[in-house]
Amino acid sequence: KKYVLVVHGGAGTILKKNMTAEKEKAYTEALTQALQAGYNVIKNGGASLDAVEAAIHVLEDNPLFNAGKGAVFTHDGRNELDASIMDGKTLKAGAVAGVTTIRNPITAARAVMDRSEHVMMVGKGAEIFAKEAGLTIVDPKYFWTKERWKGLQEAIKEDSVKAVLDHNSKTTSKLGTINRDYKFG
């Protein structure tokens, strides 16, 4: 078999016993859509970079996945998005990190690769570049979803319990949080 396109939608504590039939169907359909979108580009003689962008757009726009709409929340209730892309032919690459207003971060990464001298841009600067490059800029509220907001509240609650436990323990707890069960959104 010769494969021409592969996708993932995140790894983590994904167990059949926790999954409802409709959720499983929704994930399967979304991944199938992404594969079809990318394959259509390849089948029509398009470039692999365009196929990658087309497939990831489908996943960024679907709130089921922790990317674009449906991204998880930071501690202070914001969606900070990251993305990167790389061309196997020229070894050119582009990346953005910590952006909050760019609807499709993978397209911003592509613009950094194709339309700047740089490889990586972060935060406000990356957002200004994306706007000047004519990308779709949205209000940060566009990324909000109830399920992820709930996930944040649960993580903060878990955090405060841990903080109390840490407070009593001898070892000094490190700053920052790693929520094991939420880390893949």
Added chain:
Amino acid sequence: TVGCVALDNAGNLAAGTSTGGMTNKKYGRVGDSPIIGAGTYCDNRTAGISCTGWGEFFIRNVVAKTICDLIAYKGYSIEQASKEVLDNVGAMGGDGGLIILDKNGNMAMPFNTEGMYRGAVTADGKIEVQIYK
């Protein structure tokens, strides 16, 4: 986190990764997804890779580039190279997965967590999607 690797009719590979990061993260923490060489790497001579996992460990292990180096310098297959590097991540206490595709259309989707949302399509359009181990 989501990702894609593609191989076009001209034989060129491309790889991309996009993420919302980690729930409840603070201090502007950034994971491996936007780091070229860690969460994403692509070279026609070896393979295209996109990762998802505990970012800190994927950065420290420079996962995507190391897999390409094992293929380029030690002649590993994509399965061998991916397994060795993912095992190193696991040995340090990290977990996650990745997708890899090479210029001959060989593909692998390894992971060391309970599951990974993943799928692939062949040159003749056959689609396969998996979720659990």
